[in-house]
Amino acid sequence: MDIIIITPAAPGSKAGNRATAERWQALLEQSGHQVSVITEYKGEACDLFLALHAWRSHDAIRLFRESWPGKPLVVALTGTDIYRHQYKYPEQTLYSMQVADALIGLHAQVGDDIPERFRDKLVTLFQSADKPPEAPGAAASATSDFNVCVIGHLRSEKDSLRAAKAARLMPTASRIRVMCAGKAHDAHWEGLATREADENPRFHWLGELEKADVLQLMATSQLLVMSSLMEGGANVVSEACRAGLPVVASDISGNIGLLGKDYGGYYPVGNTSALAAVLTRAETDSAFLVQLREQVSQLAGKFTPEKEQESLEQALLLAVQRCSRNQP
Template identity: 75%
Template sequence: MEILIITPAAPGSKAGNRATAERWQGLLEQAGHRVSVMTEYQGEPCDLFLALHAWRSHGAIRAFQSAWPAKPLIVALTGTDIYRHQYEYPEQTLYSMQAADALIGLHAKVGEDIPGRFQEKLVTLFQSAEKPEEPGTNTGAGGKGSVNSGPNTFEVCVIGHLRDEKDSLRAAQAARLLPPDSRIRVSCAGKPHDAHWKNLANQEMRENPRFRWLGELEKAGVNRLMAESQVLVMSSIMEGGANAVSEACRAGLPVIASDIPGNVGLLGEDYAGYYPVGDTRALARVLERAEKDAGFLEQLREQVGRLAARFTPENELKALEQALSLALTRCSGRNA
């Protein structure tokens, strides 16, 4: 098929929506489809239209519906769609959900958090990640590709753009509460959403010797940081299904995560590494336990290792093909 993918993130952006669109483009092309990714829709013809973000892409969705009402439409739901925009901008967001022949949710709990009438057209897709370097290879400064970890450092990484939804400095704030003998250092990699977040990150570095902000890294730099880390913290207050969690599981890197649906929907109800979202002291306790309790850290490592198969490219392509099939079937039904 000729497939158009619309995403609000521009070419060259490291935003999650852009990475998802380009990864899906590659997977669908491997399956024999012809796929274009664009940020603006001008009525171009296609066999199927796939929009990332129900709210941000609602203008393109309306334009596609107007130009090609008999063509199939898939809408992929982001965390802000599910946990913010369907309440703040219900007309646009719910229009996109209603118009879609199939919806893609990026974690297993999405069905509980959208209107019940849409659940029959929901496909759960776990975003994939290639298996990077082995974690826990922190050998100190000066090594090839090193991010300058010290030999006695217990490295904790936070990966993602710095913004409110990610609660990006929660791990840094938790590190301030650790006892003096803790070896934990928090390394944050990501682009600030705005000048306010840039100032917050720089201020935290000045005031907190356990924290460093690395800025926005290329993929190879992110992989090195994960390889040199003992734990990844996913501290979001809302999340559609963070690809950093997929990457950590594929790497066997233990995750400490806020207990929001977007994390529980990836890691499972029985995962041992949660803390109450926004609770700095609770996060500090879990970090200290990960550092000092080898059995607990190994438990987390075993759990993410068992989850790794969930996040393979093969499984992601199967879910994409399931969404395509559902969209085609439902589209055919409404056109009959």
């Protein structure tokens, strides 16, 4: 098929949605499709339209549906769509969900968090990651620190400085260092991160890193903290699982839907002292750290490119089938 993918993230952006769009383009092209990734839609013809973001891509979705009522439409739901925009901007967000022939959810609990009437067109897709060449902690022997990485753009939804605040509560003897990689969302977040780095000797803000440097950061870390307040299914969790890197995560749907209800590394979302307690346990209890590493390693098979490609094709097929059934 001739497929158009629209994403709000511009070319060259390191935002997760751009990475997702380009990864899906590559996977679909491997399946024989022709795929274009755009940020603005002007009514061009295609065999299938795939939109990242129900709310941010609403105008494009409406234009496509009105211009090409007989063509299949797939909408991928982001964390902000599910946990903010369907309540804050219900007209636009729910319109996109309604007119889609298939919806993509990026974690296993999305069905519980969207209106029931849309669940029959939902396909769960776990974002994939390549298996890194270097195991987590492999390069950590050169330092006596216990490195904790936080990876992602610095913004409110990510609760990006929660690990830094938790590190302030560590006992003096703790070796924990929080290594934060990500671009500040705005001047406010840049100020917060800069001030935290100046005041907190356990916190280091590395700024936005290239992919190879992110992989190196994971290789020199003992665990990753995913502290988000809301998530649609963070790809960095997939990357950590594929790398065998233990994850400590806030207990939100977007994390539980990736790691499972029985995962041992959760803490109550937004709770600094609880996160500090889990980090202390990870540093001081080697059996606990081994348990988390074994759990993420067991989950790694869910996050392969082959599984993601299969789920993409499932979503496309569902959209085509539902679209054809709806034709007069």
